[in-house]
Amino acid sequence: MIIFITGKSGSGKSTLARQLAEKMGYKYVDVDSVGHGVYNIPGILEQAEKLFGRDIFDEDGAFNRKKLGQIVFQERHSERIKDFSDLTWHYMQIEIDKLLKENENIVLDWILFPHTKYWNMLAYKILVKPASDELRFKKLLERDNVKLEYLKLRDKASIEYNESDFNYIIVNDYVEEKNKTHIKHIQEQIEKTICFEVLGTKSPFALADSACPSYFLTIGKTRILLDCGSGSHRFFDMKKLDNLNIIISHLHRDHYNDLYNYMYTAYSLKNLGRLKEKMNIYLPCSPASIVDDIKSEKLTYSNVYTFDNTTKLNLGEATLEFLDISHSNEMDCYAIKIKASGKQIVYTGDLSYSNKERLAKFAKGCDVFISESSFLKGYNFPEINSHITAAQAAAMAKEAKAKRLMLTHFWAEEDVANYLAEAKEVFDNTIALKEQDKFYL
Ligand SMILES: [Zn+2]
Numbered sequence: 001m002i003i004f005i006t007g008k009s010g011s012g013k014s015t016l017a018r019q020l021a022e023k024m025g026y027k028y029v030d031v032d033s034v035g036h037g038v039y040n041i042p043g044i045l046e047q048a049e050k051l052f053g054r055d056i057f058d059e060d061g062a063f064n065r066k067k068l069g070q071i072v073f074q075e076r077h078s079e080r081i082k083d084f085s086d087l088t089w090h091y092m093q094i095e096i097d098k099l100l101k102e103n104e105n106i107v108l109d110w111i112l113f114p115h116t117k118y119w120n121m122l123a124y125k126i127l128v129k130p131a132s133d134e135l136r137f138k139k140l141l142e143r144d145n146v147k148l149e150y151l152k153l154r155d156k157a158s159i160e161y162n163e164s165d166f167n168y169i170i171v172n173d174y175v176e177e178k179n180k181t182h183i184k185h186i187q188e189q190i191e192k193t194i195c196f197e198v199l200g201t202k203s204p205f206a207l208a209d210s211a212c213p214s215y216f217l218t219i220g221k222t223r224i225l226l227d228c229g230s231g232s233h234r235f236f237d238m239k240k241l242d243n244l245n246i247i248i249s250h251l252h253r254d255h256y257n258d259l260y261n262y263m264y265t266a267y268s269l270k271n272l273g274r275l276k277e278k279m280n281i282y283l284p285c286s287p288a289s290i291v292d293d294i295k296s297e298k299l300t301y302s303n304v305y306t307f308d309n310t311t312k313l314n315l316g317e318a319t320l321e322f323l324d325i326s327h328s329n330e331m332d333c334y335a336i337k338i339k340a341s342g343k344q345i346v347y348t349g350d351l352s353y354s355n356k357e358r359l360a361k362f363a364k365g366c367d368v369f370i371s372e373s374s375f376l377k378g379y380n381f382p383e384i385n386s387h388i389t390a391a392q393a394a395a396m397a398k399e400a401k402a403k404r405l406m407l408t409h410f411w412a413e414e415d416v417a418n419y420l421a422e423a424k425e426v427f428d429n430t431i432a433l434k435e436q437d438k439f440y441l
């Protein structure tokens with residue numbers, strides 16, 4: 001597991017990160033100090049001198065990193081700072097990529113993480129928040145030997161963190177002994193953490209780098225696949241079908257087409273002695289002809305069950321509940337609620353906006369609301385339709401008081417940015433999912 005720890009200067013994040021890494025037997029890396037290595041690259045100081053002159057060197061000619069730091073802090077957005085950042089960022093990336101490749105388990109400590117491309121990686125994210133700025137300034141004054149006015153000025157330029165991005169938030173009151181408790185809680189949390197992988201977000205067809213709806217959740221040994229639309233199995237490790245539970249929200253092709261690939265692979269793996277237990281497949285009860293077809297498939301190694309509104313499914317670490325929703329006259333369709341590790345995740349499946357009230361009630365206070373958003377307002381469909389717009393998805397998330405909205409089920413040819421912009425006008429904490437995204441929830 002990769003762990004990112006971040007927090008403002010003086011938050012105490014580095015102390016905690018070091019202790020956590022030691023306790024877990026992970027490698028600890030202070031990314032800032034990785035950056036310092038940039039000055040050892042041949043030619044880089046000459047480049048820096050071209051940009052900043054002799055101001056960044058001591059009288060004896062030695063390079064002075066602090067002097068450069070002062071200039072960077074004072075100028076921030078100047079052209080020469082930008083040029084210098086481009087130069088060092090390239091080097092930093094090579095170093096960070098190397099660290100991530102070489103270490104399976106690593107704790108990376110860096111103030112700037114949320115501003116980098118790495119923030120989208122599958123990493124367990126910890127924010128260390130000082131109990132008060134007074135305490136933090138006191139700590140910094142002791143550590144950095146600078147004036148309070150300077151610290152306050154420096155602080156104005158520091159970055160703000162979005163708390164909902166984090167898996168764990170520590171409020172640090174600088175009582176060292178409490179770190180042990182924090183670390184114990186983090187370890188317990190990590191064991192139960194839900195890993196969420198996106199396999200498909202498009203409809204009605206798959207492209208080379210996209211697939212129809214499918215999402216994969218792991219909680220410890222519990223493995224749950226929500227829908228498996230066309231092309232989505234390409235983003236799943238088909239060699240590993242052990243312990244797999246497949247739940248289909250409704251039997252439209254864009255949500256279950258790949259089910260037959262999974263079933264046939266299970267048959268083959270079983271014959272090779274590489275699958276010990278049957279896969280479990282859970283389907284709505286209708287259309288009966290499709291359910292019968294899946295149930296009668298001989299070349300597989302799976303149990304097939306049906307569920308309805310009253311079903312409460314216990315799958316290892318997770319409990320699943322279902323809400324019948326209107327979407328198509330030809331079949332039963334369900335929204336699915338997954339409760340695990342103290343979290344609630346609601347997946348809407350496909351739906352009409354007429355479900356708004358019932359669904360908001362079903363999803364009340366959920367941590368993550370994964371909603372279809374097939375249309376944009378501009379398509380001018382009637383308000384009540386078989387699918388919803390991004391704005392309607394956002395209105396539902398808002399009504400449900402969900403903590404976070406994840407948009408999916410995009411028209412395959414539409415620019416996803418348009419859905420995101422439309423939803424954010426109504427509900428700010430929204431992201432648009434894309435294939436191969438991974439999150440710890
Ligand atoms: Zn669909």
Ligand SMILES: [Zn+2]
Nearest residue numbers: 250252327350
């Ligand atoms: Zn559908």
